[in-house]
Structure formats: C-alpha cells, structure tokens
Amino acid sequence: MTLLEAHGLTRHFDGLKAVDGVDFALRRGEIRAIIGPNGAGKSTFVGLLSGRITPSAGRIAFEGRDITGLPAHRRVRLGIAYTFQITNIYPALTALENVAIAAQSRLRPRLLRPGASEAEILKAAREALARVGLADRVQEPAGALAYGHQRLLEVAMGLALRPKLLILDEPTQGLSEAEIANFIALVRRVAEGATVLLIEHNMDVVMALASRITVLERGRLLAEGSPAEIVANAAVQSAYLGSPA
Ligand code: ADP
Ligand code: MG
Numbered sequence: 001m002t003l004l005e006a007h008g009l010t011r012h013f014d015g016l017k018a019v020d021g022v023d024f025a026l027r028r029g030e031i032r033a034i035i036g037p038n039g040a041g042k043s044t045f046v047g048l049l050s051g052r053i054t055p056s057a058g059r060i061a062f063e064g065r066d067i068t069g070l071p072a073h074r075r076v077r078l079g080i081a082y083t084f085q086i087t088n089i090y091p092a093l094t095a096l097e098n099v100a101i102a103a104q105s106r107l108r109p110r111l112l113r114p115g116a117s118e119a120e121i122l123k124a125a126r127e128a129l130a131r132v133g134l135a136d137r138v139q140e141p142a143g144a145l146a147y148g149h150q151r152l153l154e155v156a157m158g159l160a161l162r163p164k165l166l167i168l169d170e171p172t173q174g175l176s177e178a179e180i181a182n183f184i185a186l187v188r189r190v191a192e193g194a195t196v197l198l199i200e201h202n203m204d205v206v207m208a209l210a211s212r213i214t215v216l217e218r219g220r221l222l223a224e225g226s227p228a229e230i231v232a233n234a235a236v237q238s239a240y241l242g243s244p245a
Pocket of ligand 1 (some may be wrong): 017018037038039041042043044045090
C-alpha cells in the first residue's frame with residue numbers, strides 16, 4: 001500500500017534545478033534508501049517531502065491526502081518526521097529535554113482538546129531514548145554527548161513523534177564503524193513500526209538496510225530498484241558507483 005506519493009516534484013534555486021520533475025512512491029513499511037552524488041538534490045528532495053522546502057512545481061500526497069501546501073509542523077502531526085543532515089540539537093539542554101521538546105510538538109495541547117501532561121511527554125521522551133540505546137544518558141547535556149550519540153539523539157527526537165514515516169538525512173555521517181553497526185541494528189528495530197526513508201552515502205549501510213533504492217542525479221531520477229538491480233545498473237555504475245572494477 002502506498003504511504004507517500006510525489007508527482008513531478010520540482011524545486012528551482014534561481015536557475016538551478018535542484019529537484020527536477022521527480023515521480024516517487026513509497027510503500028508502507030519499506031526501508032528506502034536515496035543515493036546519488038553530492039549535489040544530486042537528495043536533501044532538497046526530502047526537504048520537499050517534509051515541508052521544510054516549498055516546491056516550485058509538483059504534488060505530494062500522504063496516505064492519499066494532498067499535502068503539497070502543508071507546512072512542516074502540520075506534516076509532523078500527520079506522521080512525517082525527519083532529521084537534518086546537520087546536527088540539530090540544543091547543546092545546553094539534557095538529552096531528555098531535547099527529546100521532550102520534540103515529543104511536545106506531537107503531544108501539546110490543541111485548541112479545544114486536552115493536551116498530554118508533562119509526565120506523559122517525559123515518558124514518551126524516555127521511551128524514544130531507550131529505543132536508540134541512550135537510556136543511561138538522559139540527564140547529560142546534549143552538547144556533552146559523543147558525536148555518534150548526538151546523531152542517535154536526533155533519531156530519538158524523530159521517534160518521539162511516533163512517525164509513520166521517518167526521514168533520515170545522512171544519519172551515519174561521521175560515525176565510527178562500531179556506531180554504524182549499532183545504527184543498522186537500530187533502524188531494523190525501528191522499521192518494524194514505521195516506514196523509513198534514508199539518505200545514505202555508505203553503501204554498506206544501504207545494502208544492509210534498504211528494501212529498495214532510489215538514485216538521484218542532477219535533480220532527476222536516474223534509477224530505482226532492488227539493491228541487486230541498482231548495483232547491476234550500468235547508468236548507476238558510471239554516474240555514482242564509479243566505473244566497474
Ligand atoms: P545533495 O543532498 O544530494 O548533496 P542538495 O539537495 O543539498 O544535494 O543540493 C542540490 C543542489 O541544489 C546543489 O547544487 C545545491 O548547491 C543546490 N542548493 C541546495 N539548497 C540550496 C539553496 N537553499 N539555495 C541555492 N541552491 C541550493
Ligand atoms: Mg545532502
């Protein structure tokens with residue numbers, strides 16, 4: 001079943017077509033990797049899906065509903081969570097406080113509706129931290145965490161939103177090999193409850209996790225398929241993976 005669909009998705013920056021007429025569909029429950037050379041438009045593409053960037057043209061539907069004009073915070077409420085390529089935490093606040101702030105944006109009171117109590121928000125935040133393996137770091141200032149733990153903290157901030165779709169932009173960038181192995185196990189656990197869209201440069205991570213791969217090049221869809229199909233794709237090899245050995 002289709003969770004998210006985009007048609008003709010386009011974003012120009014002045015003359016530059018960062019994303020250029022991309023058709024895209026994501027099935028519920030899949031782990032999709034987006035790969036492509038630097039500057040291919042990957043971050044812009046997921047920025048369009050999350051609502052952080054407005055499209056120049058094209059439409060996006062989530063669970064059959066047109067969300068093209070919805071701002072990012074409304075998409076979060078529908079179940080679309082994302083982490084940035086660049087670390088996006090409040091360093092002076094504790095890990096728990098960072099996640100609680102994220103959880104609050106899902107659980108906070110709305111007009112004419114009772115909101116979650118502070119205790120409920122903290123409970124959701126603790127659960128999300130436990131899921132990424134940071135249960136024993138909740139009271140540490142986020143800025144004092146090791147870099148790898150900061151990236152996990154960001155994933156916890158996404159998970160605290162209990163998303164239907166979790167978008168991760170280069171989550172393993174700067175992680176050690178041990179941290180990457182840990183991250184792969186984490187995404188496998190997380191994926192049991194959510195659909196994951198992952199921008200990733202590390203092909204080991206892509207191969208370990210992705211059920212399908214989408215390849216972007218110069219803002220366009222270059223190829224899409226199973227990991228085996230993508231590795232064997234001649235256009236992908238020359239554009240991205242380098243010429244065959
Ligand atoms: P990727 O994530 O695949 O490396 P990006 O989506 O970040 O690629 O960028 C795609 C292209 O769009 C690049 O040429 C980049 O310089 C350009 N670009 C991205 N964001 C902006 C912006 N806010 N203003 C101008 N150009 C941008
Ligand atoms: Mg990027």
